[in-house]
Amino acid sequence: MERRFQGKTAIVTGAGNGIGLATARRLQAEGAEVLSVDWNTDYLANVADPTLTIDLADDDAPARVVEAARTHFKTVDMLVNNAGVAGPKALAESDDELIDHVMGINIRAVMRLTRDMLPHITRPDGCIVNVCSVFGEVGFPNTAAYAASKGALSQLTRQLASDLSADGIRVNGVAPGVINTPIVAERIASDAWYRRAMIETTPIRRVGTPEDVAGGILFLCSNDAQFITGHILNIDGGWLAARVAS
Numbered sequence: 001m002e003r004r005f006q007g008k009t010a011i012v013t014g015a016g017n018g019i020g021l022a023t024a025r026r027l028q029a030e031g032a033e034v035l036s037v038d039w040n041t042d043y044l045a046n047v048a049d050p051t052l053t054i055d056l057a058d059d060d061a062p063a064r065v066v067e068a069a070r071t072h073f074k075t076v077d078m079l080v081n082n083a084g085v086a087g088p089k090a091l092a093e094s095d096d097e098l099i100d101h102v103m104g105i106n107i108r109a110v111m112r113l114t115r116d117m118l119p120h121i122t123r124p125d126g127c128i129v130n131v132c133s134v135f136g137e138v139g140f141p142n143t144a145a146y147a148a149s150k151g152a153l154s155q156l157t158r159q160l161a162s163d164l165s166a167d168g169i170r171v172n173g174v175a176p177g178v179i180n181t182p183i184v185a186e187r188i189a190s191d192a193w194y195r196r197a198m199i200e201t202t203p204i205r206r207v208g209t210p211e212d213v214a215g216g217i218l219f220l221c222s223n224d225a226q227f228i229t230g231h232i233l234n235i236d237g238g239w240l241a242a243r244v245a246s
């Protein structure tokens with residue numbers, strides 16, 4: 001295993017499960033110290049210390065994450081904004097609670113945390129990676145709030161890249177396609193329409209893994225990506241490319 005991140009520090013949100021867990025583990029395996037943040041304490045038992053249990057949508061969450069980061073690290077080399085929730089509903093079926101919940105975690109909490117972390121991110125050579133989504137890039141049925149939140153996150157990524165380059169902070173995103181989680185596996189098994197829309201139209205005919213996405217996140221954090229900022233890397237087995245072509 002390469003050790004590209006020896007001596008580096010990272011914060012990974014949503015680090016207890018799925019993409020966040022794979023990212024935290026991989027960063028640690030490559031030498032980084034990682035502060036793993038999640039609202040699910042049971043999930044955090046899967047990952048090495050230090051950890052912080054917190055609901056990132058809480059008003060005091062940014063201050064508490066900053067405090068924990070300052071306790072453990074001098075500065076933060078990498079901030080991976082991964083925590084997120086799904087909201088598989090058309091707008092007509094999305095009540096205020098669902099809209100506030102999805103937007104609150106997927107975009108508002110990311111903006112507040114990133115803003116408050118900025119003074120503590122290493123400059124030059126700090127980086128931020130946002131976990132966006134293919135559903136933030138193109139239209140897809142029945143996922144209004146989620147798609148809106150992830151589209152906003154993609155645009156925040158580009159916007160921050162413009163603002164922060166002068167400080168030597170790179171800001172990129174990944175756009176995962178269908179990634180193998182229990183919820184997705186259940187939907188693939190039970191919903192023929194979804195299977196057709198997502199798997200049978202993916203040129204690389206399989207579901208992605210959290211490790212597939214972690215690999216892209218680590219690349220964007222690495223020295224090999226020194227001239228890359230404001231980029232959204234699709235990690236989707238070609239799903240978006242094939243939609244553009246068809």
Ligand code: ADP
Pocket residue numbers: 013014015016017018019020037038039040043054055056057082083084085105179181210
């Ligand atoms: P993915 O496929 O993106 O990995 P998961 O649902 O498995 O999807 O992972 C998202 C992670 O984010 C979970 O570990 C979840 O507990 C975490 N998370 C979601 N919302 C919040 C929140 N408000 N505060 C902290 N962690 C959160």
